[in-house]
Amino acid sequence: MPRQHQRGSNAGSSAGRSVRAAVKSVLLGSDGPTTIEECRRCGHTTESPDAECPTCGCMDVVTYRIE
Numbered sequence: 001m002p003r004q005h006q007r008g009s010n011a012g013s014s015a016g017r018s019v020r021a022a023v024k025s026v027l028l029g030s031d032g033p034t035t036i037e038e039c040r041r042c043g044h045t046t047e048s049p050d051a052e053c054p055t056c057g058c059m060d061v062v063t064y065r066i067e
Contacts, residue, residue, distance in 0.1 A: 022066050026043075033067040 022034045024067045037046045039053035040060040046053055 022064075031044045033065050036066070037061050038064065 002033075013031060019036070022036055037053045038044065038061065039056060039058050040062050041058040042056045043055060044053050044055040046061050049063050051061065052059055053061065
């Protein structure tokens with residue numbers, strides 16, 4: 001039986017912070033590129049591209065590199 005994504009009060013909080021940090025680094029400039037690993041199924045930000053998504057269990061993670 002597949003897991004279903006449920007939104008709670010903390011859902012997306014780490015993803016929101018990561019995306020916000022990436023946008024700030026692009027707009028304000030930074031010393032180097034920003035890298036974000038995100039689950040392709042639910043959009044949750046993960047710690048590693050090789051990690052299973054803690055939200056939905058999916059192993060399909062995409063890496064965005066923002067320079």
